[in-house]
Amino acid sequence: MNIGIASYKGSKVIQLSGDIDMYSSPELRTELMGLIKKRISPLYVDFKEVSYIDSSGIATFVEGLKIMKTYDGRLRLFCIPQGIMEIFRFSKLDRVFEIYGSIDDAINS
Amino acid sequence: MNIGIASYKGSKVIQLSGDIDMYSSPELRTELMGLIKKRISPLYVDFKEVSYIDSSGIATFVEGLKIMKTYDGRLRLFCIPQGIMEIFRFSKLDRVFEIYGSIDDAINS
Amino acid sequence: MKDFATIAIPSHPKYLSIVRSVTGKIAQIYEITETLTEDMKLAVDEACANVIKHAYQGDRTKKIVLKYKITKKSFNVIIEDSGIKAKTDLIKGRDLDDIRPGGLGIHFIKRVFDVFHFDETKKKGNRLILIKYMNIKK
């Protein structure tokens, strides 16, 4: 997994690529919690280049979302590949996360 | 590995993709020998989508070339990816095969 | 030995990529669809992650053994460890409506595999048997 933090139209975007698994998710957690500690909201996450996610990766986002909700922060995921979207759907998390088709959809909503 | 036989400007092109290894090279051999039996010459081989070749794959081409030479046939390889080109070079086979950068270079030479 | 592949890896999360890749390659060899292959990779990865987390309690220096056995009618993965015995009645995923981190791994495994069974006859450690019934081209 690789993590990049980008700015797009003044918003912070976490750009992920590769496999998010039990090995790499602690690094994702550190980055995510760092931004959450700064109360950055909305926070955007680009899934376009994510090739794999397991339950530890998903748990990381659920944990982040739960904390953000305590201060009315927004966590917005976009460009989730189909196979990964299936996992969100199966886990009933497609109703819990704000999910968008593109970064512009995510920003303009 | 996948094999396709295409026609380009009236010439026969063997299009290969994927891994050519001890498992798949017998299929390549069958195709190649079929075309050689018909004395098709020049015969073009597109390596663009080849991800891997081992000694059994290379042996198949050496065998084909040796037979073609008996009737002055020409075997022309093109679009060989860099990693695979290294293997040809290391094996001193870059001097034995006719190798081109593109199909048009191969046809017009 | 007929269609039986085995891998043994250290109980370190960095080796899970090997588990996924071997599972994926074996599925590919037997012409299993891409969607099902992805689901199996996830399931076997989750089962190994549970061994690291629960059976070995995070110890990354132990051993996990995976055996893949393919028959005409089933895809079998057997996962063995030498860690703490699982209390099988405590193993279940969370209610999917109870949104919280964790508790999804078992769901991901059972989503694909028809059988999720701990072989209780194993003396030390665990032997988890995963079976997916399906017609397999051989």
Place this chain on the structure above:
Amino acid sequence: MKDFATIAIPSHPKYLSIVRSVTGKIAQIYEITETLTEDMKLAVDEACANVIKHAYQGDRTKKIVLKYKITKKSFNVIIEDSGIKAKTDLIKGRDLDDIRPGGLGIHFIKRVFDVFHFDETKKKGNRLILIKYMNIKK
């Protein structure tokens, strides 16, 4: 068990893709460069192909065991079979200027690995030891 991965596969060429993929993943885990990784995949594939061809004389139902051992100073692959013992003095690649099919596998192995050694103490079958000396990040 420390940084020691093992795989056992049937001596069938269709399983060579697993050998390449495991070799590649292990190299990736230890941050070995992409070029060297590709060379190692080829070398280990060729060594297993030789086991199938020579030690097992084409019998696809036997077993090949590969052990990967990574130290700070070396990448080691040990390949074991239970086939016909290699006549080590007969094992050599062809003259590269003598263009003919075959005889390249050993060259591809020795191009990458510093050590290519048959452990003569093994009673039945062969144990080929491949070692690449290099600094490895651990």
